[in-house]
Amino acid sequence: MTLLSVHDLSVMRGECPVVDQVSFSVSAGEFIGLIGPNGAGKTTFMRAALGLLPHTGTSTVSSLPARDRARSAAWMPQNREIAWAMSVRDVVALGRLTQNNPAQDDTAIASAIARMGLVGFETRSAIQLSGGEQARVLIARALAQDTPLLMADEPTASLDPESQLATMDVFRGLAADGHGVVASIHDLGLAARSCTKLALMHRGKLVAFGTPSDVLSQDNLRNVFRINAYYTQTEHGAVFQPLSVISD
Amino acid sequence: MNKITPLLILFLVMSFVGSLMIGQANASFGDSLSALFSGDGPLGRVMQDIRLPRAVLGMMVGVSLGLSGAAMQGYLRNPLAEPGIIGISGAASLGAVVSLQTGFAALFWLALPVSALGAALVAVLMILTLAGPRGGSLTLILAGIAVSALASALTSLALNLSPNPYATYEIVFWMMGSLADRSMDHVWVALPFCLIGWAMIASLGRALNALSLGEDTAASMGINLSRTRLVLIIGVAASVGAVTAVSGAIGFVGLIVPHILRNFVGARPSSLLYASALGGGVMVLIADIAVRLILPNGDLKLGVVMALIGAPLFLHLIYKTRGGLE
Numbered sequence: 001m002t003l004l005s006v007h008d009l010s011v012m013r014g015e016c017p018v019v020d021q022v023s024f025s026v027s028a029g030e031f032i033g034l035i036g037p038n039g040a041g042k043t044t045f046m047r048a049a050l051g052l053l054p055h056t057g058t059s060t061v062s063s064l065p066a067r068d069r070a071r072s073a074a075w076m077p078q079n080r081e082i083a084w085a086m087s088v089r090d091v092v093a094l095g096r097l098t099q100n101n102p103a104q105d106d107t108a109i110a111s112a113i114a115r116m117g118l119v120g121f122e123t124r125s126a127i128q129l130s131g132g133e134q135a136r137v138l139i140a141r142a143l144a145q146d147t148p149l150l151m152a153d154e155p156t157a158s159l160d161p162e163s164q165l166a167t168m169d170v171f172r173g174l175a176a177d178g179h180g181v182v183a184s185i186h187d188l189g190l191a192a193r194s195c196t197k198l199a200l201m202h203r204g205k206l207v208a209f210g211t212p213s214d215v216l217s218q219d220n221l222r223n224v225f226r227i228n229a230y231y232t233q234t235e236h237g238a239v240f241q242p243l244s245v246i247s248d
Numbered sequence: 249m250n251k252i253t254p255l256l257i258l259f260l261v262m263s264f265v266g267s268l269m270i271g272q273a274n275a276s277f278g279d280s281l282s283a284l285f286s287g288d289g290p291l292g293r294v295m296q297d298i299r300l301p302r303a304v305l306g307m308m309v310g311v312s313l314g315l316s317g318a319a320m321q322g323y324l325r326n327p328l329a330e331p332g333i334i335g336i337s338g339a340a341s342l343g344a345v346v347s348l349q350t351g352f353a354a355l356f357w358l359a360l361p362v363s364a365l366g367a368a369l370v371a372v373l374m375i376l377t378l379a380g381p382r383g384g385s386l387t388l389i390l391a392g393i394a395v396s397a398l399a400s401a402l403t404s405l406a407l408n409l410s411p412n413p414y415a416t417y418e419i420v421f422w423m424m425g426s427l428a429d430r431s432m433d434h435v436w437v438a439l440p441f442c443l444i445g446w447a448m449i450a451s452l453g454r455a456l457n458a459l460s461l462g463e464d465t466a467a468s469m470g471i472n473l474s475r476t477r478l479v480l481i482i483g484v485a486a487s488v489g490a491v492t493a494v495s496g497a498i499g500f501v502g503l504i505v506p507h508i509l510r511n512f513v514g515a516r517p518s519s520l521l522y523a524s525a526l527g528g529g530v531m532v533l534i535a536d537i538a539v540r541l542i543l544p545n546g547d548l549k550l551g552v553v554m555a556l557i558g559a560p561l562f563l564h565l566i567y568k569t570r571g572g573l574e
Contacts, residue, residue: 052467070470081462083325084515097458098469141461145469 314528
């Protein structure tokens, strides 16, 4: 089942296309890693696809009315803002604002808290937690929204290795449960070992889409990321190591 | 409903009754109460024509400022925000000052509040134009600062061009904010705007909760940010513009009350709305009682007392905020 389909999606900033005619789809069971250098247009693409930015082209999510959109896709922006000293449970409970089923709220909140390893943190003030713990709280908030699709902008940024792997495991688990997940990820090794597919963006365009081994080809690494890298499959999963910068 | 809500309701009722009972006419509680309902004799006139409108207006002013303050803080995600930040109270004051300065206010009793409300409306239109249809909270703050600065400059100009010292005195005293010598006519002028404004702001609880996680997350949760901002601006303008039109500028209530109550009702903006409305009513009524007790035969202004109470609390708030950042 297709959860998100975008066709020729473009976002202009003045005369300059920040996202340039991207076509893309996400099906249930897929965990797609959106990769690309800084400024490639990953965040802008995801925000536009969710209807948070004006764009041309079509997106099956952005074309929905706001409330239906919120029930179709949860969004975790890179900016981890928690304005007030709310408890962890109150923050996670905000994910239920979009749902009309109060009877399931407690179960969904408890499930999201447990999934992100936050049991015991429920009554603590979210703003007094560490950056990594706050990231887990905000992912739990997105999980509590209980949508078929989850889109996250650099969800593993500033997390320690254990939390990074745990977060990727949660996303993989969601995909295995029939959800769709799209996450922009800068750590190519993490993306390669966790995602079912990778989408490579460069200068606003989608330049490669497929399995990690197809997308992380030496050509793409050279032309897009300007690096030489070691990439191989092992019994422990994919291993990726940047080696050197290609200078002109 | 929070645990503190019944307590706040009780305090509001007590301070409202206190406001009705305290004044220059020395009468027992029973006599005052029966005179309030019967309206007989001089005490009846005092109760119905002086104290009742003063108490009702005190409550309306406090509820409007407390509710608007909580809403502005929730929207801007900043505990230092207050209703005046979008320039509505400054513009309403300007309207009143111009009507006093030009003598328009002396033509008929409704002239001053109508001028203030008209200026508040102009300010709303300016803010909406300046902030644009899709702007975020930052553009709203900038637009508010611009409108406030313009209103302040024009108020200074009106004072500068005062035809005589008496007009200047009248303007300066009006700007200090007071509930003295108001009638039920003032209540009836302000009440419809207040009710509309309160209802609009009260409808924003869900959106303000979602905004706790930022505008992007709120939008992704189905919150229409443009509509939220529009409802907020019009709600704050209607209620704060109306009470400023009848009482003058009374500061600090919208800043301090949500801050104090956040410790009791929690940080969720929707919970704070109702509590701050009640708390604002209590604070203004108590301050207005203090005005009458401190200088029973003088003309101590409510705005002055509120500033004297509010400024130290504000300093405390800054000190605490600094402590949290260091």
